[in-house]
Amino acid sequence: MxxxxxxxxxxxxxxxxxxxxxxxxxxxxxxxxxxxxxxxxxxxxxxxxxxxxxDGKVVKNRIHFDFTPDDQQAEVERVLALGARRVDIGQGEQSWVVLADPEGNEFCILARG
The missing domain is CATH 3.10.180.10 (2,3-Dihydroxybiphenyl 1,2-Dioxygenase, domain 1)
Structure with a gap:
C-alpha cells in the first residue's frame, strides 16, 4: 500500500x-x-x-511550518508588516525566528543555509 x-x-x-x-x-x-x-x-x-x-487556538501547535527565505530579515519584516507577530515558545536564542499568524499558529522563518 x-x-x-x-x-x-x-x-x-x-x-x-x-x-x-x-x-x-x-x-x-x-x-x-x-x-x-x-x-x-x-x-x-x-x-x-x-x-x-x-473555537480559537489556545495552546502551542504540535506541528508547525518552517520556511527558508533568501533573506531572513527581509522576510521577517515583510511578514510582520502583513500582520504576523513574534512569539516566544521557549526557543531561546536561535538562528530562526518564531512568528504567529493572525490566529496564533506558530511558524518559523529559518536562516538561509
Missing amino acids: TLRFSEICIDAHDIHALSSWWSTVLGWPAEPTDDGDIVLRAPTGADWLFLAVP
Whole structure:
C-alpha cells in the first residue's frame, strides 16, 4: 500500500481571513471548495485546506511550518508588516525566528543555509 501526501488541513476560526493572509504571504491562489472550505493551491501539489472551527487556538501547535527565505530579515519584516507577530515558545536564542499568524499558529522563518 502506498500513501501520497496530498494536503495539510488547518483549523481556523475565520477561514476566509486566515486563508487570505496565508495566500498573500505565500503567493498561492486561494479558492473555495464545494464543501465551503478554502484551499490554497501549492505549487508543490500539497495544498493547504482551511477548515472552519468554532473555537480559537489556545495552546502551542504540535506541528508547525518552517520556511527558508533568501533573506531572513527581509522576510521577517515583510511578514510582520502583513500582520504576523513574534512569539516566544521557549526557543531561546536561535538562528530562526518564531512568528504567529493572525490566529496564533506558530511558524518559523529559518536562516538561509
